[in-house]
Amino acid sequence: MMRKSILTLAAVILTTTAAHAAEKINMDTAKRQAAICTSCHFFNEAEGTKVGPNLYGVLGRKAGTKEGFMYSDAMKAQKFKWDKKRLDKWLTNPKAMVPGTKMSYPGTDKPEIRKNIIAWVESVTTPPKKSKK
Numbered sequence: 001m002m003r004k005s006i007l008t009l010a011a012v013i014l015t016t017t018a019a020h021a022a023e024k025i026n027m028d029t030a031k032r033q034a035a036i037c038t039s040c041h042f043f044n045e046a047e048g049t050k051v052g053p054n055l056y057g058v059l060g061r062k063a064g065t066k067e068g069f070m071y072s073d074a075m076k077a078q079k080f081k082w083d084k085k086r087l088d089k090w091l092t093n094p095k096a097m098v099p100g101t102k103m104s105y106p107g108t109d110k111p112e113i114r115k116n117i118i119a120w121v122e123s124v125t126t127p128p129k130k131s132k133k
């Protein structure tokens with residue numbers, strides 16, 4: 001009896017956590033929080049290079065490989081492909097993740113803001129065919 005109620009409790013906690021994780025992101029807020037990125041990056045394929053590389057299709061792309069942009073040696077030396085986890089680490093502290101990078105955005109220690117920015121980046125840079133939505 002006791003055991004069963006503990007299991008039920010565990011199930012309730014798990015369900016609540018899952019619901020929390022699936023919480024909807026407010027894209028208007030996210031877009032506002034990502035405005036700082038747009039001062040240095042274009043996110044639309046046609047717009048080309050700004051202060052930083054064009055970020056269209058960045059998820060799944062190898063770091064430091066967007067044509068037409070002069071990356072730092074530090075970024076060119078990276079061997080990974082961008083995914084959401086790496087973006088999160090990057091936006092926490094770019095210079096800690098890639099020492100010597102020339103991206104001067106300092107990062108944010110607020111996980112909620114990073115989550116929103118990453119969701120917005122994904123929504124505007126993912127080519128239609130690869131979209132999971």
Ligand code: HEC
Binds near residue numbers: 055062117121
């Ligand atoms: C002050 C200008 C500036 C701001 C603001 C800025 N970036 Fe950057 N970003 C750069 C530069 C410059 C690079 C190239 C870094 C290098 O070569 O070391 C870069 C590189 C990147 C890369 C790696 C791209 C690749 O092809 O490997 C990502 C991803 C990125 N920025 C995302 C963002 C996001 C998201 C934001 C907003 C939170 C942001 N950046 C804000 C200038 C900026």
